[in-house]
Every structure is written in C-alpha cells, then in structure tokens.
Amino acid sequence: MRRVMADGEVGKALRSVLDRIRAASNARSLEIPAVQPRLVAVSKTKPVALICEAYMNGQRHFGENYVKELEEKSTNSRILNECKSIRWHFIGHVQRNKVNKLTNIPHLHMVETVHSEQLATSLNSAWEKLQKAERLKIMVQVNTSGEENKHGCLPCDVVSIATHVVNTCPHLEFVGLMTVGALNHNPSKGPNLDFQHLAECRKTVCENLSILEEHLELSMGMSGDFEHAIAMGSTNVRVGSVIFGTRDYKIDAKPGSSKAGTDSTASGEQKTNDGSSREKLAPQTNPNEPCSMAISESSEKQSKAVASCSKAHMENSIGSYNSESEKDMLVNGFDDVCTAHLTINGRPDAPDLFGP
Numbered sequence: 001m002r003r004v005m006a007d008g009e010v011g012k013a014l015r016s017v018l019d020r021i022r023a024a025s026n027a028r029s030l031e032i033p034a035v036q037p038r039l040v041a042v043s044k045t046k047p048v049a050l051i052c053e054a055y056m057n058g059q060r061h062f063g064e065n066y067v068k069e070l071e072e073k074s075t076n077s078r079i080l081n082e083c084k085s086i087r088w089h090f091i092g093h094v095q096r097n098k099v100n101k102l103t104n105i106p107h108l109h110m111v112e113t114v115h116s117e118q119l120a121t122s123l124n125s126a127w128e129k130l131q132k133a134e135r136l137k138i139m140v141q142v143n144t145s146g147e148e149n150k151h152g153c154l155p156c157d158v159v160s161i162a163t164h165v166v167n168t169c170p171h172l173e174f175v176g177l178m179t180v181g182a183l184n185h186n187p188s189k190g191p192n193l194d195f196q197h198l199a200e201c202r203k204t205v206c207e208n209l210s211i212l213e214e215h216l217e218l219s220m221g222m223s224g225d226f227e228h229a230i231a232m233g234s235t236n237v238r239v240g241s242v243i244f245g246t247r248d249y250k251i252d253a254k255p256g257s258s259k260a261g262t263d264s265t266a267s268g269e270q271k272t273n274d275g276s277s278r279e280k281l282a283p284q285t286n287p288n289e290p291c292s293m294a295i296s297e298s299s300e301k302q303s304k305a306v307a308s309c310s311k312a313h314m315e316n317s318i319g320s321y322n323s324e325s326e327k328d329m330l331v332n333g334f335d336d337v338c339t340a341h342l343t344i345n346g347r348p349d350a351p352d353l354f355g356p
Contacts, residue, residue: 010050011057013243014041017226021237024230033214035235040089042222042240044069045247048076054243055083061109063238065092067102074105091178091238093151096122103127103136110137112178112219112236115153117164124169135173138165139219142201144194145182152179158201159208166209176217176236177201187228195220195232 021037042063043051051062051073064070067090073079074088087109090102094113102111103126114120120138127136140161143152153161158177165174181194198220206213219236221229226237241247 008053009245010053010243014054014057014059017239017242020227021230024227028231028233032231032233033235035214035217037230037234038236040091040219040236040238041243042091042238043073043244044092044240046240046244048073048078050244051086052078052082055086060085061087061089063089063091063112063240065090067092067094067098070105071101074107080106089238094119094123099123099126103130108136110139110175112139113141113151114138114161114165115141115151117161120161120165120169120172124165124171127171132171135171137173137175139176139178139217140165140174141178142198144179144197144201147182150180155197155201159205162205162209176219177205178219178236180222181220183224185225187225191232192225192228195229195234199233 018039021039025037038061039059040061040063041051041054041059042065043054044063044065054062064073070088070090074086079086086107088105088107089109090105090111091113094102094111094115096119099119099122102108103123111123114123123136123138140158141152142155142158143150144155162174165172177198179194179198181192181198185192185194195218198218202213202216202218205211206216217235218233219238220232221227221234221237221239223239223242226234226239229237
C-alpha cells in the first residue's frame with residue numbers, strides 16, 4: 001500500500017534524512033571537496049500542509065517538477081504567510097514557452113535543469129525584465145545515462161553551454177551541474193557510473209572556465225541513492241518520498257477516457273500529443289566527431305532494459321489517453337512514465353520507484 005505521512009511524521013522523517021546526509025558527508029573520501037550537501041525536499045504532488053510542516057521543522061529548499069504546480073503552491077496564501085524564507089528549486093523539464101511563468105515564481109531560488117544555450121538565453125532575458133537585484137542561479141542538466149526519455153544535454157556539450165551562460169548571460173549565475181542518472185543502480189556492485197560521469201563533467205568545465213571544483217556544485221542523488229551520491233561528491237540531493245511519503249498521481253479513469261486526470265496541481269503542464277513538442281537535446285559541438293566524454297558502454301547496458309521499458313510505455317500509451325494531464329505524465333519525465341503505467345493498468349498500490 002502507498003504510505004502517506006501522518007501529522008508530525010514529516011518533521012521526524014526530515015530529521016532522519018538530515019542525520020543520514022551528515023553521516024554520509026562525514027564518511028566520504030578526503031579527496032571529495034568539503035562542501036556540506038544541501039537537502040532539496042521534493043514536494044511535487046504533495047499538499048501545502050506538508051510543505052508548511054517541513055518548513056516549520058527548519059527546511060527551506062523545496063523542489064518542484066511542474067511550472068503550473070509550482071505557480072499554484074508558491075502563490076498559496078498559507079505558504080506566503082508562513083514560509084516567508086522558502087527557496088524554490090525547479091527540477092523539471094523547462095519549455096521555453098513557460099520561461100516567463102517560471103521566472104515570475106515568488107522566491108524562485110534556482111533552476112536546475114538548463115539543457116541548452118537557447119533556454120539559458122530565454123531565462124536570462126526573462127530575469128532581466130524583472131529587474132531582480134540578484135542573479136538567478138542555474139545548473140546545467142546533463143543526460144549522463146544516455147537514456148532517450150531523459151532530458152539534459154550531451155556530456156560533450158556541457159562546456160559550451162556553461163561558457164555561454166558565463167559569458168553571455170549576465171543575469172544568470174552558473175552554480176553547478178545536475179543529473180538524474182540511471183535509476184536501477186545497485187551501489188553494492190560499485191560506483192554509479194552516472195555520478196562518475198557528472199564529476200568528470202565538472203572537472204572538464206572547471207578546467208575550461210578556471211573554476212575551483214569546490215565552487216561548482218553537483219546535484220545528484222534522490223530518495224533511493226542520496227547517500228551513495230554524497231559519497232561520490234554530491235552537494236545537492238533531491239529527496240521526496242522518504243520525507244513526504246510515496247506520491248499518488250490519482251489516475252482513476254479507464255484508458256481512453258477523456259475525464260482521466262492526475263492531481264490537479266500537476267496536470268496540463270506540457271500539453272503534447274506525441275512528445276514532439278519537447279525540446280530536443282542540444283547538438284554536439286562538432287557533430288562530425290565522437291563525444292569526447294561519451295557515455296560508457298557499461299552504463300548504456302545498465303540502463304537499456306529500463307529505458308526500453310519507459311519508451312515502450314510511452315509509445316503504447318500516448319495514443320490511448322485523451323486527457324492532456326495523462327499525456328503530460330507520460331512525456332514529462334522518466335520517473336513519472338513507469339509510475340503512470342503501473343497505476344493506469346490497475347495497480348494503484350505499485351511502489352513509487354522513480355520519484356526523487
């Protein structure tokens with residue numbers, strides 16, 4: 001059965017996660033930059049009451065995946081009154097036609113999913129128009145696992161995007177790199193190759209832009225692997241279900257019904273019938289040469305089964321569901337694809353395997 005946090009449990013769970021973060025940080029190698037990892041509490045699909053409870057227990061950084069849901073929560077009167085120092089992180093895919101809405105979010109602290117120079121330019125222009133005193137913090141998202149249904153730039157494009165932000169986007173502050181990575185890794189079998197790839201990307205970026213590695217963050221690690229990510233150098237972990245309980249997308253209608261839907265705050269964010277409107281990965285710097293930081297063969301093999309499962313679910317489902325909110329779930333991100341598939345097919349008690 002899906003587990004929902006009762007009153008008071010969020011604070012207890014939050015303290016437990018923070019203790020685990022401190023322990024993992026203290027145990028990591030001395031070769032890892034000594035930066036205390038930040039906890040971003042991922043509150044997507046979760047009610048305002050739980051966000052306020054986490055805030056009252058000292059949590060300040062919260063992550064959301066959907067612009068519409070973040071817009072509704074950030075302007076909620078209770079959050080505005082009780083959570084005056086909240087800091088929102090946007091961790092979902094950003095379409096350029098949503099940039100103005102995103103940058104107008106109250107207390108927007110960081111966009112962790114910049115995947116192209118074009119998106120960076122749009123964010124820079126939108127932030128400039130708001131005449132904010134501080135620059136908007138951004139991270140470049142990297143598709144380290146090579147899975148087709150995940151967003152992020154190619155590893156070999158990281159330097160060009162970072163350089164573009166630093167040199168031509170004066171209203172943005174480039175603070176780090178982010179990845180989701182393969183979600184089926186077993187730490188007992190060795191280091192997560194996606195985390196290694198992101199660390200390698202940071203090293204390359206720092207060498208090219210003359211930045212100290214300890215000054216460039218790594219956002220990697222979710223509920224199931226944040227301690228392993230910290231051991232490998234993460235400075236920003238995105239944890240949701242361990243704090244708030246597993247999430248329920250509430251898809252009750254049968255396939256083909258136009259009345260099916262998800263949680264009202266998470267629906268309709270990316271309205272697309274076949275996924276074609278999603279922004280594509282940025283092209284390689286030199287398409288005639290192989291990527292200098294290519295994903296390893298073992299990493300590709302590791303994620304092949306999961307990626308093919310996700311792709312099959314998307315291809316088989318997009319044409320079957322008429323509700324835009326259902327289609328949104330199927331194309332918005334890999335973590336929601338398989339959860340949606342399991343729930344739609346009559347398994348509402350399926351574990352939330354893929355959420356942060």
